Amino acid sequence: MSTVPHRAVTTVLTLVVPAAFVGTTVAVAAAWSADLPDPVAVHFGGDGPDGFSSLAGLIWPSVLATALVALGCWALAFFWGRTSVVRRMAAGTATGLAAFLAALVLGILDLQRGLTDAAAAGDVDTVTGVAIGIGFLAAALGAWLTPGDARQPTRESVPADAPRLPLSADETAAWVALAQSRTILVAGGAATAFVLSIAVLAELWVLALVAVALAVTMLAMARFSVVVDRRGLTARSALGWPRLAVPMDEVTQAEVVDVSPFPEFGGWGYRVGRGGRVGIVLRAGEALLVERTGGRSVVVTVDDAATGAALLNTLAARVRANPPTRDTSGSR
């Protein structure tokens, strides 16, 4: 089995960059320490600061959280990052969380520079909002900087025992299905309504941002259209993004499997599971598993997966047996 690609970039994005954010936070906090009250405010209620601690007591938890998440993400991408999605998620999470916490800690400290009593610190809402924005921006940047997968076409024939579909040489076929979860829609809708009502009642407008993020995530995860055709497997969210595609020439074989969302993927949605398997996991049970070149695999929970798997194997076997003439000289 091939090794995991892009380990150096993975290490930079999941360990070096978060370390740089932590280092900057500590250095700036140290430089500001003479101007800061002691203790500093670390928690804010509706009427201003309501929790206080030493400067170190504010910084260490954020350093620890950043380090733990960064290490986890690094391990995930370093050992299981055969698919770019895995490396992207890891890099985005590590850099995003590090940037968010650094911005939050430094923003909270900035509110208190020049004060003798931390209780006089102003409103924290703007700081939180800006920190969330910076976090998302850094996450997007980390994901964007992650290199994609190189094309890994195969000419190896599809295993004879992989399920097939009777399809004559003159026939072409497409399999179209819908993978969707009412549960995600209902639970996500309820969560969004709950957060939004708290945002309105407590006049915490930062929470409204969280509600919007929740709603978009839920809509992006609740429904995917799944297509198997001459081009391979494509699963696309109802929002158009995210999208998961396995080109036909990277299909090793397809089969039907039984998926247990929580033990295998830690939950529901567009997920990275054990061994770096990428899944669109919207329910337990029947799913289409596609083994892909480079030791990668993809799973989509969808009804009638047997037909999809059989068609994918059949079409892949057909292309392998008669490679198209324009094959290698393509403009890719």
Place this chain on the structure above:
Amino acid sequence: MYSNNYAAGMLLRIDSTSTEPLFAQLAGQVRAAVARGELGVGERLPGARELAGSLDINLHTVLRAYQELRDEGLIELRRGRGAVVTAAPQDNAELHAAIGELVRVSRSLGIAPQTTTALVKEALR
């Protein structure tokens, strides 16, 4: 309709060497899927553009199939929503049983499938 509602997958085939036009092949398969109850009211057909791309056929071929199905009152074409099944699948169990019987008899008599379908077409005229 409660909890999770999953539309089953739909397999669409095209035979380029068949004498039946491509649009008629497509329409026929949708008709059959509705008749068998695999496609229910409110379920959506694949987008015409995507389906044309999947099967490597002309967009107008798919549109023509969908228009024919719309004219039959089987689907509705809505701007932005695509093709949605509107006709309730009637109970065709009796018809399916009769078809099964027809196939059995024609096989036992050694009659070629083309001959049987020709006879059925003749009778339906």
